[in-house]
Amino acid sequence: MTGDDPLEESESGEPLTDGGAAGADDVALDPWGSSSVSDYRKLFEEFGIEEFDEILEEVPNPHYLMRRGVIFGHRDYRPVAEALQNDEPAAVLSGFMPTGDPHIGHKLVFDEIIWHQQQGADAYALIADLEANSARGMSWEEIDDHARDYLLSLLALGFDPEAGELYRQSTNRKLQDLAFELGADANFSEFQAIYGFDGETDVSHMQSVVTQMADILYPQLEEPKPTVIPVGPDQDPHVRLARDLAERMRFFKVSEAYASFELEPEERALVADFYADLEPADFDDDQLRCVHVAEAIEETPLSELAVDADTLSSVLTKLEEAGMEPIRPRTRFFDRRATDEAFDALIDAVEGEKRVYENHVDAFDLDRAEAEELAREVEVDNGGYGFQPPSSIYHRFMTGLTGGKMSSSIPASHISLLDDPEDGYDKVKAATTGGRETAEEQREKGGKADECPVYELYAYLLSGDDDEFAKRVYDECVGGERLCGDCKEQAAQLMKEFLEDHQEKRDEVEDLLEDADIELESPRRR
Numbered sequence: 290m291t292g293d294d295p296l297e298e299s300e301s302g303e304p305l306t307d308g309g310a311a312g313a314d315d316v317a318l319d320p321w322g323s324s325s326v327s328d329y330r331k332l333f334e335e336f337g338i339e340e341f342d343e344i345l346e347e348v349p350n351p352h353y354l355m356r357r358g359v360i361f362g363h364r365d366y367r368p369v370a371e372a373l374q375n376d377e378p379a380a381v382l383s384g385f386m387p388t389g390d391p392h393i394g395h396k397l398v399f400d401e402i403i404w405h406q407q408q409g410a411d412a413y414a415l416i417a418d419l420e421a422n423s424a425r426g427m428s429w430e431e432i433d434d435h436a437r438d439y440l441l442s443l444l445a446l447g448f449d450p451e452a453g454e455l456y457r458q459s460t461n462r463k464l465q466d467l468a469f470e471l472g473a474d475a476n477f478s479e480f481q482a483i484y485g486f487d488g489e490t491d492v493s494h495m496q497s498v499v500t501q502m503a504d505i506l507y508p509q510l511e512e513p514k515p516t517v518i519p520v521g522p523d524q525d526p527h528v529r530l531a532r533d534l535a536e537r538m539r540f541f542k543v544s545e546a547y548a549s550f551e552l553e554p555e556e557r558a559l560v561a562d563f564y565a566d567l568e569p570a571d572f573d574d575d576q577l578r579c580v581h582v583a584e585a586i587e588e589t590p591l592s593e594l595a596v597d598a599d600t601l602s603s604v605l606t607k608l609e610e611a612g613m614e615p616i617r618p619r620t621r622f623f624d625r626r627a628t629d630e631a632f633d634a635l636i637d638a639v640e641g642e643k644r645v646y647e648n649h650v651d652a653f654d655l656d657r658a659e660a661e662e663l664a665r666e667v668e669v670d671n672g673g674y675g676f677q678p679p680s681s682i683y684h685r686f687m688t689g690l691t692g693g694k695m696s697s698s699i700p701a702s703h704i705s706l707l708d709d710p711e712d713g714y715d716k717v718k719a720a721t722t723g724g725r726e727t728a729e730e731q732r733e734k735g736g737k738a739d740e741c742p743v744y745e746l747y748a749y750l751l752s753g754d755d756d757e758f759a760k761r762v763y764d765e766c767v768g769g770e771r772l773c774g775d776c777k778e779q780a781a782q783l784m785k786e787f788l789e790d791h792q793e794k795r796d797e798v799e800d801l802l803e804d805a806d807i808e809l810e811s812p813r814r815r
């Protein structure tokens with residue numbers, strides 16, 4: 290997770306809890322932390338991330354991280370869920386900056402990739418070595434060491450390298466070509482606004498951003514398909530930029546229109562309202578024309594219109610200039626960056642009544658969805674990418690074992706997948722809990738599982754797929770039947786077993802990694 294991402298800053302100060310029943314407005318004691326997400330509300334309100342719960346039902350065999358609200362948010366995940374449901378092409382991709390040991394926070398992302406792969410998606414995992422070198426100043430040697438560790442853990446957890454693709458940013462030529470191309474559509478002011486880059490930011494760092502944009506669109510190089518990027522919410526600015534760039538690369542922009550000229554969205558909404566209310570039969574030749582709508586709008590007091598005076602005067606000017614042109618709803622293909630051949634091919638491909646203008650084609654017998662599909666088809670047939678905007682899912686950050694943030698720089702706060710199992714055991718035993726001052730008070734009031742890093746370990750990792758077990762721990766805790774000493778002993782034991790098992794599997798997949806199609810050593814050394 291990059292330190293330069295605005296979201297991480299704002300999240301870092303406060304300890305992030307599992308959500309759960311913590312909110313005062315929440316009556317149900319919900320072990321999965323899905324009904325109250327007060328800490329994360331800002332992400333929904335300010336950044337437009339959507340709540341994962343709302344689409345949970347559309348996901349086939351949802352992963353336990355989804356069921357328990359650990360995956361709490363998404364952007365546009367529906368097309369991916371639908372593709373999985375219908376056995377249609379879909380992809381999953383995430384990237385790892387090899388700046389330290391892989392830890393249990395990374396395991397969430399490994400699991401998310403692997404789950405999507407098992408549901409039938411093409412799976413990609415990449416080592417963000419360019420980003421680690423440029424944004425974090427890691428040497429190539431350090432990067433290689435860590436990269437190996439990430440990959441071993443990913444394979445040990447079940448990633449299938451035959452079916453999926455692994456790569457490192459620096460040696461992937463196709464990726465770099467795509468990055469270069471995308472870079473032509475992004476500029477410095479934008480990076481400044483999104484990432485806070487300034488005149489001191491080195492250019493390689495900026496290059497690592499376009500590289501990440503290329504990572505995110507890479508699964509669609511061969512053909513467009515719904516693609517999900519599982520990440521922490523700190524990566525959301527990258528996702529938004531990638532969605533923007535995907536759109537900018539498209540040959541045609543499909544929109545709804547009412548006459549031959551362009552209207553701004555607010556203007557269009559106004560015309561749409563009047564179009565819906567006016568009766569063509571009330572006009573001379575049973576035709577509703579631009580002037581008629583202009584007149585009707587002019588007769589309406591501004592206070593009854595949902596637009597400001599500037600919008601009003603602009604829409605009136607456009608309608609009056611068009612005069613006797615009929616108002617007729619249509620679907621518009623605007624030529625954004627199509628080649629001449631692609632534009633001609635589109636004109637041929639539009640069925641039914643159509644009008645061709647210099648920069649757009651209007652179709653009268655196609656609805657919006659049909660038009661979108663056609664635009665993509667023509668684009669792909671004519672050498673374009675036809676990118677679908679990438680989707681994302683967001684998981685909660687784990688609370689550090691010592692309270693506060695889980696941080697790679699505080700060893701006691703996190704458990705590395707490489708930790709000696711005994712050390713893992715000790716770290717859990719030493720963890721902060723949501724327990725009360727005394728056993729007596731705990732029996733009386735119950736523990737605060739929602740604020741307890743140990744409970745988080747149960748929910749995020751130690752219970753695995755066993756929802757009942759996770760729920761039992763939760764219920765017993767908040768019901769006062771479970772005391773922290775025993776609870777931690779059990780968690781510590783499970784953690785030790787998990788680490789032993791995982792590390793054994795890491796040894797077993799060594800060969801798999803040697804055979805995998807990824808360069809484990811960077812040719813660079815400085």
Ligand code: TRP
Binds near residue numbers: 291384386417420501
């Ligand atoms: N920037 C990500 C991080 O800091 C790593 C990354 C690189 C990535 N490319 C990506 C994540 C593509 C998701 C998708 O961890």
Ligand code: SF4
Binds near residue numbers: 722741776
């Ligand atoms: Fe946390 Fe367990 Fe104590 Fe509850 S009983 S507060 S879950 S350590």
